[in-house]
Amino acid sequence: MPELPEVETVRRGLAPAMERASFLAVQAHREDLRWPLPANFARRLVGASVEALRRRAKYLLADLSSGEVLVMHLGMSGSFRVLDGAAEHAPGALHFARSRSLAHDHVVFRMSSGATVTFNDPRRFGFMLLVPRAELEKHPLMRIGPEPLDRAFTPASLAWACAGKATSLKAALLDQKVVAGLGNIYVCEALNRARLSPRRRASTLATRNGAPTPHAERLVAAIKAVLEDAIAAGGSSLRDHRRTDGELGSFQHKFRVYDRESGRCPTRGCPGIVRRVTQNGRSTFFCPVCQK
DNA sequence: AGTCGAGCCTGCTGGC
């Protein structure tokens, strides 16, 4: 499930293949991803080079020499794989090729770097867009909150964003306008690290005048820590996420509560048992003893 | 305006 750490892992894998390389050929085997591919997709890419490959929240952004930005989203089941002359014979690549149905290879980029970059997405919740660079900031998809790993994401900014919110803390953290890039897994993990209940009102992160409470301090630290740990582990591989070389991420082995229903809470000295409840139609995993 | 649920899509899992 690609959340911020998985997308960042993918970005790091794609960068050597795509940055400062141009598109030699673009094949679209399927146009109907979450949204149809842009008109004249291949024609607008071929010949352009990628000046930088960035990430914003869960979006990959390729700045093109044509003045457009290629926006790519992995949806829920999207993955990229990179093959070049050397990687083709690597064990990981072989395993990767076997593990993915070629029927779901929707878009293939042949790059001047020698790499072939293939986008595979069984569920087709992913998408690709082309947006003029000058319009990117105004694009509705980019109207989202701060990057959680940026210095601008602070207890004060989170408290401000949550002030007056009647919804649960869990729902607020999943709201990309509050903070951008978190999904179900890392919200559950961060709340356990911060020992805060997912069911508490979001507004309790702020005092009456909007200043951050100690809860906000703990939560921001926990969010940053869990994301950094997950990126260092190459993300979490549950069903879908893989690195671009086919290797699995390993952070799923370090989950404290996610998908650990009935397990012992890992908080030191806590006798609690992890529970699963449903909030806003999604599973929440948490410890009712230490998460208050 | 803020909040919540449905729907998109496919593959895997678990219960019968």
Added chain:
DNA sequence: TGCCAGCAGGCTCGAC
């Protein structure tokens, strides 16, 4: 063993 309902998840849209 085989079948199928249920679930997973990010994001948008419509309803309240």
